[in-house]
């Protein structure tokens with residue numbers, strides 16, 4: 001189809017519809033909200049984000065009012081999913097996130113629209129080899145439209161990773177003084193200058209006990225900061241204290257552990273930048289920890305048949321390729337133990353932290369040399385719509 005037929009030219013901004021169904025936790029909405037904002041930040045593009053569960057969204061965006069079916073934040077029109085059953089007409093690009101089924105009326109509305117919108121399924125992030133071969137493939141749908149599979153990823157052969165334009169420069173300007181100042185001012189946490197700062201975000205039951213013992217016995221003070229959620233209940237029970245006591249801070253030898261408030265999505269970056277090691281999970285926090293450029297431990301979302309362990313191995317193969325043998329071995333063993341209920345070996349990991357830190361900074365710079373997810377979506381959409 002030529003430009004005249006589509007009414008599209010190379011610079012006309014696009015209208016995007018992003019559909020997000022919250023399956024569990026914060027990752028579905030976390031990824032969609034981030035992507036929606038990044039698309040809306042591109043000059044002139046308009047974005048509607050349709051979300052089925054505004055209550056799950058609110059912790060990431062406290063300014064959101066879950067009682068309001070329509071509202072605008074950060075340049076994005078946020079709509080409760082049921083509004084899509086009314087008379088809304090599809091924009092230029094319709095994204096269903098993570099294979100969520102579109103509202104029943106939408107495929108017919110999309111078929112009726114001229115020019116036809118582009119239909120994209122945004123897939124989960126994976127470092128597995130097959131991703132590059134499937135990225136951008138189309139599956140014909142009943143009625144004539146095609147649906148394209150768009151895979152985020154870690155190489156130029158994929159759709160890339162979400163990254164704000166100014167992310168790496170803001171990160172580079174965040175030094176130790178900024179970190180300690182922010183922790184004190186925003187979270188009321190005054191950390192001694194010589195402490196190792198660790199953030200903890202994970203699913204319910206990781207093997208925390210051996211780590212708590214190792215940190216308590218450490219020569220260096222260790223400050224463990226855990227945003228309130230699934231893992232803070234486990235942490236409190238491992239330490240034998242109430243959640244309320246954990247919120248005040250609990251000391252065991254060299255370890256000070258504290259639960260902190262779940263902060264809004266942009267502030268979570270500041271927490272990651274302010275720590276020397278970040279435990280993260282799922283998809284979005286996992287990516288943000290990579291942009292933070294400091295060592296990370298990934299609690300991967302568990303899947304049936306242990307399919308997640310293949311994903312974990314694929315990422316490790318990529319991430320560790322350029323790392324010296326010993327810290328690479330220690331990190332791999334630590335991640336596997338963390339994800340499979342083993343015994344994470346702090347004594348083996350700790351000496352490698354400086355090398356892991358250098359590596360994490362190089363990895364972030366390497367990823368930063370690739371095109372980001374929103375930019376890749378725009379060029380993909382233009383190529384398909386023209």
Ligand code: TRH
Pocket residue numbers: 023024025026027028029030031059060124201227261262263264265266268281282283284285286301
């Ligand atoms: O919450 P997650 O585990 O999300 C998931 C879901 O399980 C989902 O179903 C699955 O599909 C996906 O993972 C792979 O982890 P994730 O992806 O890291 O999302 C958490 C979001 O919460 C992320 O956007 C960061 C944000 N967050 C804050 O905004 N503030 C905080 O204090 C913390 C700890 C996180």
